[in-house]
Amino acid sequence: QKEVEQDPGPLSVPEGAIVSLNCTYSNSAFQYFMWYRQYSRKGPELLMYTYSSGNKEDGRFTAQVDKSSKYISLFIRDSQPSDSATYLCAMRTGANSKLTFGKGITLSVRP
Amino acid sequence: EAGVTQSPTHLIKTRGQQATLRCSPISGHTSVYWYQQALGLGLQFLLWYDEGEERNRGNFPPRFSGRQFPNYSSELNVNALELEDSALYLCASSLGLAGADTQYFGPGTRLTVL
Numbered sequence: 001q002k003e004v005e006q007d008p009g010p011l012s013v014p015e016g017a018i019v020s021l022n023c024t025y026s027n028s029a030f031q032y033f034m035w036y037r038q039y040s041r042k043g044p045e046l047l048m049y050t051y052s053s054g055n056k057e058d059g060r061f062t063a064q065v066d067k068s069s070k071y072i073s074l075f076i077r078d079s080q081p082s083d084s085a086t087y088l089c090a091m092r093t094g095a096n097s098k099l100t101f102g103k104g105i106t107l108s109v110r111p
Numbered sequence: 112e113a114g115v116t117q118s119p120t121h122l123i124k125t126r127g128q129q130a131t132l133r134c135s136p137i138s139g140h141t142s143v144y145w146y147q148q149a150l151g152l153g154l155q156f157l158l159w160y161d162e163g164e165e166r167n168r169g170n171f172p173p174r175f176s177g178r179q180f181p182n183y184s185s186e187l188n189v190n191a192l193e194l195e196d197s198a199l200y201l202c203a204s205s206l207g208l209a210g211a212d213t214q215y216f217g218p219g220t221r222l223t224v225l
Binding site for chain 2: 034036041042043044045046049088090097098099100101102103104
């Protein structure tokens, strides 16, 4: 079993839709949870960063963490064509600073 | 503020050769991380350097090595290149405070092994 599993894609939605992206993990030592967005031929950029269970909102983006179920989600409201990218969940323990990533899901928002 | 920079953008090598990839962190960042993003495998942790020392290493063979210089820039060396080393190599930097720091990524070096 991989440490981090991410819903496979690709995902295609119409503009304005609510998008839900999900990851599950098996290592209960993970304490810090991130979502990165990666455009084609670019490096990942940090979207959301949280370390506690619950919701964190930033504009159209909401990150949700459920440590008891070992489950994290990213919600995108009012999705735009510019949101078309690959979304990667990542997590880390407090100990050694390496990030463990999901495989990523490619999102396409149709105008 | 300048972000993480990497050079070269693209690198083409033949099997058995050596590749050297370079990374300059964000000013003020002391930690540098290297990741490999191969098709179908996702981002895999390679190496972590902080204050000039190797702090952690991923599950990669010893022919993947690197170093961090006094100015905190870093170099990744891949010896005896194999076809499966073809990937995007990403460098990230952070402030180096264990547990709470955020990693910021560069644009990557695309390595192609023929």
